[in-house]
Amino acid sequence: MASTDPTKYKLNHSMIRVKDPKRSVQFYEFLGLKLINKLENPDAKFDLYFLAYDSPRAVSHGNHWTDREGIVELTHNYGTENDPDYKIANGNQEPARGFGHLAISVDNIQAACRRLEDAGYKFQKRLTDGKMRSIAFVLDPDGYWVEIIPQKPLEETENIKETDPATYRLNHTMIRVKDAQASLKFYQETMGMKLLRTSEMKEGGFNLYFLGYGPDAPATSAKGVSPIADREGLLELTWNYGTEKDPNFKYHDGNAQPQGFGHICLSVDDLDAACARFEEQKVNWKKRLTDGRMKNIAFVLDPDGYWIEILQNENLKTRANW
Incomplete structure (x- = not known):
């Protein structure tokens, strides 16, 4: 065989x-x-x-x-x-929560967001909204969330007005999972993916797991920049604490x-x-x-x-x- x-x-x-x-x-x-x-x-x-x-x-x-x-x-x-x-159900509202977003990494996040705003596209979250100042979410025509993440530290790009979409990457797809351990086991053992990065957000009550194929991820990265921001084809699993204990919970x-x-x-x-x-x-x-x-x-x-x-x-x- x-x-x-x-x-x-x-x-x-x-x-x-x-x-x-x-x-x-x-x-x-x-x-x-x-x-x-x-x-x-x-x-x-x-x-x-x-x-x-x-x-x-x-x-x-x-x-x-x-x-x-x-x-x-x-x-x-x-x-x-x-x-x-x-x-369309964008995956972020009840009763259809499950899929979260696509994510694009960009050369200059401030300029990229300005360009989108100038074109009339709406945002779910601007760079200046909330605590997290290094990500934004723009809405596509159907209301799907598209996360914008930086390839370089924000202080390196804040005074640069140009952005080049030819350098962007379709970095990851996010889905919510009920049982993190069950999903990690499945994607690693059955689908052959590597766990590249884990972000524990204990104050928010959730963890993020990034999986993909190809080389391992660097252990560290520049300030505010994911060490895998230059990659494509990653899967982000979002696990909200406690969902695995609820027998009736389903995405x-x-x-x-x-x-x-x-x-x-x-x-x-x-x-x-x-x-x-x-x-x-x-x-x-x-x-x-x-x-x-x-x-x-x-x-x-x-x-x-x-x-x-x-x-x-x-x-x-x-x-x-x-």
Whole structure:
């Protein structure tokens, strides 16, 4: 049987549903991402838009879309843009709390935030709001939160007025988890990720865990800057203390009504071998490779019921003509 090496996996993309693809693509392009692929499904009445950083200075410049990290996939179901009652659940409001945000790291956070504000985009949290002065949250056209984090200490950039979106990174995707230990075990042992960084926020009653593939993270970083701010394709797990003790507590997976966030996606070195390994690990499946018409993707469920798409990295082995 073919083997699979989890160190070659990539957290390829995060999917969110959007009401109006024109507005959403325009927003993410304003943040410097480029449309690198579009999959049209007129028979099923939906289209998929894949955006990523692709300048010559981008981490995965020029790579096949399955051989990247840090992609956002926008799913548009036909007709929603003309439906006044259609509304996306952004994952941060009851009863649909679960998914939290996407995060983009930028060269100059003050200038990046000014540029967004000047363009008329709304903020959930400006740099000057609250205690945390080194992060901001801008709202995309559907109200999803996009965290803006710095690649350099704030004092180095406060007097510089320029920002270059070509240097930005789609750094991480945040989801809330009920039981931190169960989720950490799953993502490390089953999905092969490394725990790169832990932030304990005891006063706030929560911890943040950052996982990903690739090299280990530096132990220290510059003031106010994450040591993994220059990376793409990371997963942030947010655990609020005590949720694991409540048998009735459950996060919303984004795919039950009201819908919003859809899934994260891992691209793997050998899709059949990876799925055989997941079977050995006794994962909960949403869709096996052999289920349904689409034989080139599978979906695994994490401990909270979030969907994880499994996809072949076409640069390592050709399988599908995407």
